[in-house]
Structure formats: structure tokens, C-alpha cells
Amino acid sequence: MRIGELARRTGVSERALRYYEEQGLLRPERRPSGYRVYGDADVAAVRRIRVLLAAGLSTAQILEVLPCIVDDDGLLTPACPELVDELVKQRDRIGEAISELETTRANLNTIIAGQRS
DNA sequence: CTTCTTACA
């Protein structure tokens, strides 16, 4: 299938699909016309990418993580020990970001209430 | 009509 169909079947824009390829996440074949040709497996591949992106991973991290991941009918499972370590670090970073945002929110609330320190 | 690349907001 060409990019248009893959986009329709995954709900992902053609723009994003080309971007994933640019980032090395997808490797579609090319017809002599230059048109990209994707396989049925790419539909699942794109969904996998979306799940990882939704988990807060960057395209660069996804590129490293993809080969170490098992896809059990949609359920993504870490296949390498080092991958789990990476994901745990990622989760900790997110926790840090949340803490900082909570502090920022508290500061904002103080200003909004017009309280004196 | 669909896709491609490049460039700009």
C-alpha cells in the first residue's frame, strides 16, 4: 500500500509517516516512481510507534528501543533487561518534571491569591 | 487523483 492508505488505516498523517521514516522508524520500499510502498506489517509498526510516543519517548529513544520490544497482539513487552532500565529512568524523569510543575503551580497560586510572604 | 521534495509559518 502507498502512504495515503497507511495514513487512513492508522489515523496518522502522511506528514508524520514521512517524518517517522526520516527518523529511521520506518523503512518503506520505493517504486521507480519514488512512491513509498508499505507492507501490512507497517500498520502494526505505526501503532507501536504511537504507543511509545504516547509513553513520552522521543523518536530517537524509540529507534533504540524498537529492536528490544515484543508485540503480543498490541501489548508491548520489553525483551531486553537494559530496556527496562531505560524505561525506569524515563519514568523517573517524568516524575521530576511533574514535581517541578507542581512547584510552579504553587507559586502561581500564591500570586493569584495576592498573599504576602 | 495521489505522491514527492522543499521550504516557510
Place this chain on the structure above:
DNA sequence: TGTAAGTA
């Protein structure tokens, strides 16, 4: 990311 432009 979206979109416009000029092609193949």
C-alpha cells in the same frame, strides 16, 4: 506539524 508549490 500543516500547507503551498511544481512535478512525475
